[in-house]
Each structure stands twice: as structure tokens, then as C-alpha cells.
Amino acid sequence: MTVQSTLELPVLSSKTILITGATSGIGLEASVVLARAGARLTMIGRDPARTAAAVAQVKERAGGSSRVDSLLCDFSSQASIRKLAADFSASHQRLDILINNAGAVNVERRLTEDGIESTFAVNHLGYYLLTRLLLNLLVKSAPSRIVNVASQGHYSGTLDFDDLGFQRGYSIMKAYSRSKLGNVLFTRRLARDLKEKSVTVNALHPGGVATNIWSGAPGWAKPLLALAKRFFMLTPAQGAETIVYLATSPAVEKVTGLYFDKNRPKEAAKLGQDDALADRLWAESARLVKLEA
Ligand SMILES: NC(=O)c1ccc[n+]([C@@H]2O[C@H](COP(=O)([O-])OP(=O)(O)OC[C@H]3O[C@@H](n4cnc5c(N)ncnc54)[C@H](OP(=O)(O)O)[C@@H]3O)[C@@H](O)[C@H]2O)c1
DSSP states (O other): OOOOOGGGSOOOTTOEEEESSTTSHHHHHHHHHHHHTTOEEEEEESSHHHHHHHHHHHHHHHOTTOEEEEEEOOTTOHHHHHHHHHHHHHHOSOOSEEEEOOOOOOSSOOBOTTSSBHHIIIIIIHHHHHHHHHHHHHHHTOSEEEEEEOOGGGGGOOOOTTSTTOSSSOOHHHHHHHHHHHHHHHHHHHHHHHGGGTEEEEEEEOOSBOSGGGGGSOGGGHHHHHHHHHHTOBOHHHHTHHHHHHHHOGGGTTOOSOEEETTEEOOOOTGGGOHHHHHHHHHHHHHHHTOOO
16 A cells, blocks of 8 residues: 555545644654645644654645644543534634544553543544534535544444443454444434535555554554554555545545445444444444433
């Protein structure tokens, strides 16, 4: 897989883009490419120093005329997500492309301040709540796009609405896969809702990418991961390619509701294609973030 060069990108000077998880990994690399192509880019991070450093790095690598700013948000806090949406809406007239990318794995089961299992809260409800709060702006800015960074991990994901937070039998991979199945189902349901509104929404697997996310893996897996990072995994810049493709390519201007891998649509897991399940997850997510379904 080759990294899409800025030369192949459309000029993005008229585009306002918000990207989450922009402080490292594929979010940081996608930010560089998008800023270089002229987008007005808001990078979201949770830690002030790391966020400032990421913005400085993007400005330096993207060149002097880049238009990059940042806002802070901890996606494990619904109050913080609401504040981000309010701050962004107050300072921006439009939003052409929303990239939901912030994600994490957790070796131990943890609850957020809202009482929700942290992997599900950050990786799924974070996308869900931010998108719903920014939806009016996206519709007003149409044609616009939403890009949800999911994972091939969703293929082994399951949903149990009686125990969404794994009170019984937590494991790092079960929790991660569930949250990523959530991304795929959310994408499917939202695409249906937005069909007539010229807002597309697609999900993607970025590849196996050598990023910080693996630092959250259990100790026994670390030697194997170190080998995989060195010999098999994509670089973060390569991992960013499908994000940039879905966010900007004219080829997918009208494509919506799909799951992509290496810039190509791919059949999602059977559960990820289940509309009734997508509707149920939507309703349960709305309840958990205290919005109308
Ligand atoms: N790497 C892979 O092989 C792979 C494969 C499939 C899917 N993905 C997906 O790709 C996305 C990006 O991950 P990555 O691989 O680039 O990992 P990464 O380098 O660890 O980046 C994750 C980003 O999410 C942010 N983040 C994590 N928890 C957050 C929270 N509670 N609030 C706000 N921001 C938070 C991190 O911020 P900090 O810098 O503050 O930690 C960082 O900016 C994730 O959705 C992941 O599930 C990755």
C-alpha cells in the first residue's frame, strides 16, 4: 500500500475538517496530509501538552500556510464531548468532514465517570455522541462526510445488551471488538438516516499499524507485538491512507454506509450488516448518552 501523496489529493482549501485522536498514530499522520492539502483542520487531543506538540508538528510538516488549530476532549467523559461540540460549533460556521478516530484498548475493565465500560464509552459512544451533536452542522454544510475508524477486530465482536460493559467475563479483545462492531453498526444506521441529506458516512480498517495503541496490550503480548511492529505492520502514514481516501476522494463522494479496507469496500461481519441490531444499538446508545433516539 502506498501513501497517497498530496499531489493526488483534491485541494481542500474550502474544507473544514475535525479529526479526533490527532495526537498520535494514524490520526496524526492523516492530519499532516489533510493540512498539507490546505484544509482548515481542528485536531482533537485530550492532553494539552501532547495536543500542542502535535499541532506544532503538523504545522511544521505541512508547511507555513497550513490552517490548523486544536480543541481538547477526553472521550471517556460525556461532559467533555458535549463541551467539545459546543466549542467547535461556537467557533466554526461549517463542518465538511468529521473523522472519528480516537480509540484505545484497556487491559483492565474500568468504568468512566458516566459509569460505562471505558472501551465501549471511548471507542463507540465517543463517536456516537460527538457525531450526533455535530450532525446539524454537517447537514448544513452538505455535501459532507463522516469517516469512522473501525477495525477488522469488529469481525469477532458481539453485542449483549444485558451486559454491554462485560460485568461478566471482561477481556481486552472482547471489549475492543464490541466497540469496533459498534462503529460498523453505527455507520450503517447513520448512513440510512442521512441518505437524503448528502452526508456520507463510512467505516474503515486502517490495517495493522505500528502505533501507540499497542502499548495498552497485556505484558505477555509485548514481545510478539514488537516483532510484528518491526516486520509486518504498516507505518502510521500508511495506516492513515484509507482515512484520507474516504475523507477526500471524489471516487467515494456519493458512497455511504460501507466498510472499507485498503481503499476498497469489504463485506463487514454478518452482525455488522444486521439492521435490527444497528437500530437496537442506536437506541441503547441514545439512552446511555441521554439523547432522544
Ligand atoms: N493501530 C492499528 O493497528 C489499528 C488497527 C485497527 C484500528 N485501529 C484504530 O485506529 C484508531 C487510531 O488508533 P492508532 O492506532 O493511531 O493508536 P494511537 O497512536 O494510540 O492513537 C490513538 C489516539 O486516540 C486518542 N485517545 C485515546 N483515548 C482517548 C480518550 N479517552 N480521549 C481522547 N482521545 C483519546 C489518543 O490520545 P493520546 O495521545 O492522548 O493517548 C491518540 O490520539 C483507533 O480508533 C483504533 O481503534 C488501529
